[in-house]
Structures are given as C-alpha cells and as structure tokens.
Amino acid sequence: SKAEIGLIGLGTMGAALASNIADNGFDIAVWNRTSSVTDAFHANAGDLAARITPTQTLVDFVAAIAEPRAIILMVPAGQPVDDQIAALRPLLGDNDLIIDAGNANFHDTNRRAVEAGDLPFLGIGVSGGEEGARFGPSIMGGGKREYWDRVAHILSAISAKHETTACATWMGQAGAGHFVKAVHNGIEYADMQMIAEVYGIMRDGMGMDNAAIAATFAKWDQGPLKSYLIEISGKVAAAIDPATGQPMLDVIVDAAGQKGTGRWTAIEAQHLAAPIPAIEAAVVARNLSSQLETRAAGEALFGTGPRKLPHDALGLDTLEQALMVGKILCYAQGFDMISKASVEFGWDLPLPEIAKVWRAGCIIRSDMLDDMAQALGEDANRNLLFAPRFADIVKANHDALRQTVAMGALHGVALPALSSGLAYFDALRTARGTANMIQGQRDFFGAHGFARTDGGSGHHGPWGNS
Numbered sequence: 001s002k003a004e005i006g007l008i009g010l011g012t013m014g015a016a017l018a019s020n021i022a023d024n025g026f027d028i029a030v031w032n033r034t035s036s037v038t039d040a041f042h043a044n045a046g047d048l049a050a051r052i053t054p055t056q057t058l059v060d061f062v063a064a065i066a067e068p069r070a071i072i073l074m075v076p077a078g079q080p081v082d083d084q085i086a087a088l089r090p091l092l093g094d095n096d097l098i099i100d101a102g103n104a105n106f107h108d109t110n111r112r113a114v115e116a117g118d119l120p121f122l123g124i125g126v127s128g129g130e131e132g133a134r135f136g137p138s139i140m141g142g143g144k145r146e147y148w149d150r151v152a153h154i155l156s157a158i159s160a161k162h163e164t165t166a167c168a169t170w171m172g173q174a175g176a177g178h179f180v181k182a183v184h185n186g187i188e189y190a191d192m193q194m195i196a197e198v199y200g201i202m203r204d205g206m207g208m209d210n211a212a213i214a215a216t217f218a219k220w221d222q223g224p225l226k227s228y229l230i231e232i233s234g235k236v237a238a239a240i241d242p243a244t245g246q247p248m249l250d251v252i253v254d255a256a257g258q259k260g261t262g263r264w265t266a267i268e269a270q271h272l273a274a275p276i277p278a279i280e281a282a283v284v285a286r287n288l289s290s291q292l293e294t295r296a297a298g299e300a301l302f303g304t305g306p307r308k309l310p311h312d313a314l315g316l317d318t319l320e321q322a323l324m325v326g327k328i329l330c331y332a333q334g335f336d337m338i339s340k341a342s343v344e345f346g347w348d349l350p351l352p353e354i355a356k357v358w359r360a361g362c363i364i365r366s367d368m369l370d371d372m373a374q375a376l377g378e379d380a381n382r383n384l385l386f387a388p389r390f391a392d393i394v395k396a397n398h399d400a401l402r403q404t405v406a407m408g409a410l411h412g413v414a415l416p417a418l419s420s421g422l423a424y425f426d427a428l429r430t431a432r433g434t435a436n437m438i439q440g441q442r443d444f445f446g447a448h449g450f451a452r453t454d455g456g457s458g459h460h461g462p463w464g465n466s
C-alpha cells in the first residue's frame with residue numbers, strides 16, 4: 001500500500017521528523033538529494049523501517065505516496081526550497097499538498113503561497129530542535145485552513161503534548177505560521193540573553209564558581225522561573241570538559257552564533273513599529289559577542305573596572321526576581337508584536353493559542369506560558385504586562401530588576417536585555433514622557449507641527465525661524 005505522507009530532506013531535522021511520523025504509526029515515503037543518506041536512514045531505522053519507503057528518484061518518491069499527496073520539505077531555507085518546489089510541482093497533481101517545514105522567512109512563505117495559486121501549499125514552523133522533531137515538536141501552521149485540516153491529524157499526532165493538548169496549531173493564512181515561529185525565536189534570543197546576563201552577574205559580579213551557578217539555576221528551575229532554558233543553563237554550567245577536566249563553560253568561546261531568525265524578528269518589528277527592545281538588545285548582544293578582537297582591544301584600552309559587586313549588594317533572590325520581571329517583559333514585547341502583525345497583515349492570529357502551542361516541545365517552553373495563555377484568553381488585545389496576574393508580579397518585583405540593572409551599570413557588567421527591558425517598563429508607566437521635546441525639535445527644524453495639551457493639532461511654536 002502507498003505511504004500516507006512523504007518527506008524530502010533527511011538531514012538533522014528531516015530524519016528526526018520522518019522517524020517521529022513512522023513512530024506514530026503513519027507510513028512515510030522519503031527522498032534525499034544524496035541517495036546514500038536515504039539508504040543509511042532506512043538501514044538504521046530499526047523497527048520503524050517497515051513503515052518507511054526509501055526512494056532513489058523523485059518520480060519513485062511521488063509514486064509511493066497515496067493521493068491526494070502530502071509532502072513535507074525539510075531542506076535549508078531559501079533557494080533550496082524554491083528549487084525543490086520547482087522540481088516537484090511538475091510531478092504532482094493539482095490537489096497534492098507541499099508543506100515547507102523549514103525555517104523559512106515568512107515573507108518567502110507569503111510569496112510561495114501566492115506563486116502556488118490554487119495549488120495546495122502550507123508553511124509550517126517547527127520548533128524544538130532535533131530532539132523535538134524526533135519526539136514531539138511545537139508546530140505553527142500557515143496557509144489555507146482546508147490544507148491544514150488535511151494533515152492536522154498527522155501533525156497533531158507527532159507534536160508535543162501539554163498534558164493532553166497537542167502543540168500543533170493553525171495560525172492563519174500564508175506566512176502566519178512562519179511569522180509566529182520567527183517571533184518565538186526572537187523571544188528565545190531574549191530569554192537566553194537575560195539568563196546569560198544573570199550568569200555574568202553571578203560570575204563576574206559575585207565571584208561565584210560554575211558549580212554554585214549551576215546549583216542556583218537548578219534551584220530556580222523548581223520555582224516560578226521553571227523552564228527548559230533555565231534547566232539546560234544549569235546543566236551547561238555543571239558540565240565538565242572531558243578533554244581538560246575544566247568546567248565546560250570556561251572553555252567555550254564567548255561568541256554567539258545565529259542563523260538569523262532573531263534578526264528577522266527585529267527587522268520586522270521595526271517595519272511594524274512594534275517596540276521589542278529586549279529582543280533587539282539580544283540580537284545586538286550576539287552581534288557584539290562576535291567582535292572578539294575589538295572587545296579584547298577595548299579591555300586593554302579602557303579596562304573593565306572593578307566588576308566585583310560590594311558584598312551583599314545583590315542577593316540571589318533579587319537576581320531571581322529580576323529575571324522573572326525581565327522574562328515577563330520580553331514575552332509582553334513578543335506578544336505585542338504578534339498582535340500588531342495580526343492587524344497589519346490581516347491574519348487574525350490566535351494569541352492565546354500561540355501561548356498554548358509554546359507550552360511544550362519548543363525551546364521557550366515554560367510554566368509561565370500556561371499563565372500567559374490564560375491571561376491572553378481573558379483579553380488578547382491587552383499588553384501582557386497589564387494582565388492582573390503579571391501586573392502583580394511586576395509590581396512586587398520590578399525593584400529587584402532595577403537594583404540588578406543599577407549594580408550592573410555601576411560595576412561595568414553589561415546587561416543589555418535586562419536594562420532595555422527595564423527602560424521599556426519605565427516608559428510604559430510614564431503617562432507624560434519626553435516626546436514633547438522631540439516634537440518641539442521637529443517643529444523647530446522642520447515645521448512638522450505638534451498637538452497641544454489643551455487641544456488641536458498642527459500647531460507651530462514661536463521659534464522665530466520661519
């Protein structure tokens with residue numbers, strides 16, 4: 001009998017996803033550009049081999065799948081996806097569905113949806129890395145709802161489960177799924193960066209060793225910060241390098257890599273005029289981290305100053321509270337951006353469902369997302385910061401964030417994401433800010449006009465330069 005679904009691209013993610021699909025009882029046909037990879041995948045599939053049909057040519061691959069076909073692409077984002085679609089389409093019927101499951105830029109997915117015309121096409125964001133793809137990722141779908149419905153049973157079956165709820169959700173038309181995945185990655189950047197900044201305070205400001213830092217993260221993972229990222233940060237800090245016997249963290253170069261999805265989020269936020277400073281700061285921090293030589297020259301020229309904080313300047317509880325508030329701020333920013341995109345692109349994105357789909361399977365999974373899903377369920381249009389349950393946490397703990405940022409600033413420990421999160425918070429709780437000065441300046445040099453506090457717009461000042 002023919003396979004229920006096909007998959008192209010047996011790299012890290014594709015092989016894991018294909019195994020997951022077979023493991024869930026679905027027959028799957030697979031094809032890979034390099035045939036030896038296909039053969040090795042099938043040979044090593046163990047019990048799952050019976051449900052996997054390896055194929056050597058695209059024609060055989062297409063013939064091995066039951067009609068109407070559904071075919072997942074798991075190849076590198078960009079041109080390879082366009083090339084693969086171009087190679088595949090002539091072999092397919094008008095009702096056969098192509099699903100791009102890579103990390104596509106959502107603008108590309110929008111374009112491909114238009115190019116597909118009436119031919120079935122979906123773009124789905126898959127989060128959770130290799131482990132997630134193999135045992136249950138978080139899946140964010142975009143495209144026509146009827147196409148999603150055709151494969152929803154398979155995608156739900158292979159997805160992560162939060163209790164019994166599948167983490168596979170249709171987000172909206174065209175690029176909506178890949179857009180939500182990009183914002184997920186932006187939030188991931190900010191969450192990781194804030195954890196790294198707190199690690200910096202513990203290491204440089206408090207002089208803690210890796211074992212003590214690991215124990216602190218492990219403790220926090222039992223409290224309100226409980227999350228996959230806190231858990232793995234503790235494990236990373238605890239690990240010992242087998243080659244040298246040194247703490248693993250101490251032998252890792254401090255230059256962060258990136259594949260660009262955080263950058264897309266920052267760029268898109270600017271287009272949408274959506275303020276996400278903590279996420280932008282995290283992207284900037286990764287960019288700066290790779291300037292190793294400049295940073296070394298900077299340290300030689302300026303020195304680092306006394307980075308050690310005074311004894312008892314900050315307690316670990318204060319750091320935990322600061323991180324809690326920072327985390328709420330970066331999620332509030334991410335969801336605010338999603339809500340702006342929803343209006344701008346006419347997507348009607350389901351915000352509470354987005355928080356739910358991130359509760360399991362993906363990198364940013366955490367207990368706090370459950371509360372976020374509830375808060376967004378009460379009012380999806382309200383900034384998360386204003387939801388009573390989060391407002392209460394922020395009211396009780398923002399002073400801890402302020403103390404942490406202040407101590408970092410006084411002692412030269414860079415805290416870009418935490419401090420920009422704090423500035424965002426302070427701006428949001430200031431009814432009368434300072435943009436009146438900006439408007440005065442703009443009117444002075446450009447006659448741009450301003451609104452008056454006592455009414456009316458388009459007024460000009462008595463600058464005497466007209």
Ligand code: NDP
Binds near residue numbers: 010037077079104129
């Ligand atoms: P890999 O590099 O491990 O695998 C790439 C696969 O694509 C290989 O099977 C390769 O075949 C094939 N391929 C490469 N170029 C072409 C081409 N021009 N035409 C046809 N096939 C091609 O990548 P990953 O599995 O890591 O990533 C796949 C996608 O998933 C990417 O979009 C990535 O961003 C996304 N992703 C990755 C995650 C991760 O944690 N790795 C997490 C979430 C998404 P061959 O054997 O012939 O080289």
